[in-house]
Amino acid sequence: MNLYTxxxxxxxxxxxxxxxxxxxxxxxxxxxxxxxISFFVAPTDFQQGEAYRIIFIHVPAAWMSMFIYLVMAxxxxxxxxxxxxxxxxxxxxxxxxxxxxxFLALWTGAWWGKPMWGAWWVWDARLTSELILxxxxxxxxxxxxxxxxxxxxxxxxxxxxxxxxxxxxxxxFSVKWWNTLHQGASINLMxxxxxxxxxxxxxxxxxxxxxxxxxxVAFMRVRGIILxxxxxxxxxxxxxxxx
Amino acid sequence: xGRFLLAVLRxxxxxxxxxxxxxxxxxxxxVMTASLFPLGVGPEPEMLARIxxxxxWVAATLASLLSLSRLFADDHHDGSLEHMVLSPEPxxxxxxxxxxxxxxxxxxxxxxxxxxxxxxxxxPWDAILTLEISLLLGTPILSLLGAVGAALTLGLRGGGVLxxxxxxxxxxxxxxxxxxxxxxxxxxxxxxAHLSLLGAxxxxxxxxxxxxxxxxxxxxxx
Numbered sequence: 001m002n003l004y005t006x007x008x009x010x011x012x013x014x015x016x017x018x019x020x021x022x023x024x025x026x027x028x029x030x031x032x033x034x035x036x037i038s039f040f041v042a043p044t045d046f047q048q049g050e051a052y053r054i055i056f057i058h059v060p061a062a063w064m065s066m067f068i069y070l071v072m073a074x075x076x077x078x079x080x081x082x083x084x085x086x087x088x089x090x091x092x093x094x095x096x097x098x099x100x101x102x103f104l105a106l107w108t109g110a111w112w113g114k115p116m117w118g119a120w121w122v123w124d125a126r127l128t129s130e131l132i133l134x135x136x137x138x139x140x141x142x143x144x145x146x147x148x149x150x151x152x153x154x155x156x157x158x159x160x161x162x163x164x165x166x167x168x169x170x171x172x173f174s175v176k177w178w179n180t181l182h183q184g185a186s187i188n189l190m191x192x193x194x195x196x197x198x199x200x201x202x203x204x205x206x207x208x209x210x211x212x213x214x215x216x217v218a219f220m221r222v223r224g225i226i227l228x229x230x231x232x233x234x235x236x237x238x239x240x241x242x243x
Numbered sequence: 244x245g246r247f248l249l250a251v252l253r254x255x256x257x258x259x260x261x262x263x264x265x266x267x268x269x270x271x272x273x274v275m276t277a278s279l280f281p282l283g284v285g286p287e288p289e290m291l292a293r294i295x296x297x298x299x300w301v302a303a304t305l306a307s308l309l310s311l312s313r314l315f316a317d318d319h320h321d322g323s324l325e326h327m328v329l330s331p332e333p334x335x336x337x338x339x340x341x342x343x344x345x346x347x348x349x350x351x352x353x354x355x356x357x358x359x360x361x362x363x364x365x366x367p368w369d370a371i372l373t374l375e376i377s378l379l380l381g382t383p384i385l386s387l388l389g390a391v392g393a394a395l396t397l398g399l400r401g402g403g404v405l406x407x408x409x410x411x412x413x414x415x416x417x418x419x420x421x422x423x424x425x426x427x428x429x430x431x432x433x434x435x436a437h438l439s440l441l442g443a444x445x446x447x448x449x450x451x452x453x454x455x456x457x458x459x460x461x462x463x464x465x
Contacts, residue, residue: 080458135412142408146399155462156395160409163391163455167413170444174416178423 007086009226010235016219023216030209037202051115054108055199060207062105062126064214065133068098072140073165076158088154089229091161092144093221097214099137105130125176132171136164150229247332251340252347258317259348266310266348273306273353277360288365295364296374296425297418303353303378304385304414310349311389311410312396312403314341315460319397325464334457342383342390342453350382366425373428373438380441381421387445387452388413394459416444 006012038056072091079087109127110120121127140160147153230236259266280298281291318324328334357378361371392410396402424437 132412132415139409139412142405143395146396146401146405152462152465156459159391159455159459159462160395163413163451166451167416170416171412174419174440178419
């Protein structure tokens with residue numbers, strides 16, 4: 001057994017099968033603790049009232065949305081460079097969760113913005129780049145959906161993820177600059193008042209919950225992809241006959 | 244290498260010269276999309292001058308996408324694309340030549356039409372001049388990045404719409420810097436910063452996009 005053991009689909013299938021219950025359990029545990037902290041322990045914000053509590057969902061979702069894209073780009077690059085099948089499967093398994101978190105970040109952002117700014121949506125730099133990130137996810141998923149050939153789809157998706165990853169910082173700074181020049185909303189998110197320690201802890205716990213949730217569902221999805229792609233092999237037939 | 248690039252360029256330009264209708268469509272699309280906006284938002288000259296740069300830039304990106312879906316499709320259809328990729332010459336140069344030809348066929352006429360539309364939108368002369376410079380720097384970005392999308396969606400059903408979905412988010416910086424330069428001139432803050440960034444983005448696209456597009460082309464043809 002070495003580093004490459006789990007780059008083979010059959011080994012990874014069994015490993016992820018063993019890991020999923022743990023990750024699911026940890027995700028539930030962290031969500032429960034995180035929600036308890038966010039609703040009962042964290043103090044009411046003196047400026048924003050109770051409505052600020054949505055950031056316990058919003059911020060971890062926004063973190064995950066960006067982090068998952070980077071992980072996808074990483075697996076895409078590894079797959080293109082070393083021609084490893086598992087990397088592409090991981091990228092495919094992560095994309096729907098990434099799009100989900102992006103959507104969640106936008107949605108909870110709107111819910112947070114309405115009581116704070118009095119508007120569901122402002123063309124703030126972060127909101128706009130998050131929206132463009134959602135477009136990138138949708139584009140990648142649409143490309144995979146349009147290509148029937150597995151090998152071509154994997155590589156095309158990886159290339160698109162990569163060029164998107166190169167472009168994301170440029171998009172972010174261009175949007176940020178565009179926003180400051182246009183003088184749209186006069187609210188500066190960067191100057192948020194320093195956070196109470198319990199708030200930060202609550203947010204970190206929720207971030208771990210999002211992390212373990214992502215691992216659990218991505219592994220479930222990747223097991224489905226493995227079974228679909230390796231359906232000709234003996235070990236899959238053995239598994240399917242057993243169940 | 245230079246001869247190969249020139250040969251690709253000459254071939255695409257000859258093909259475009261023989262089929263004028265193909266590339267005129269994109270130009271008329273540009274004119275029509277831009278002309279629809281005054282009908283939609285009303286003819287007040289101040290407002291038109293306010294939205295003009297953005298509208299013209301958005302129309303230019305959409306027009307480029309319209310013509311990009313055919314960048315590799317025709318050669319793929321008759322099989323000549325595979326031979327060009329199989330040839331000992333580097334695929335990067337093939338992609339670069341085709342992007343360059345696309346820019347000459349689509350970007351240059353656009354540059355010639357844009358001032359007329361600028362007058363329609365009541366833009367002052369210095370703004371029109373900046374619009375020209377920003378389009379001169381920006382339209383190569385559209386051709387270069389668009390080549391990646393055209394290579395990725397080669398031969399797919401609904402490829403044209405899919406191309407739009409994939410590439411439009413990547414066009415955002417070009418749109419912001421391009422339209423921002425013209426806005427800057429009109430607001431009196433100057434256009435130099437925007438134009439410098441647009442130029443930098445163009446150079447970056449020139450260095451990266453042909454390689455990714457060449458890889459995508461090989462993936463699509465496998």
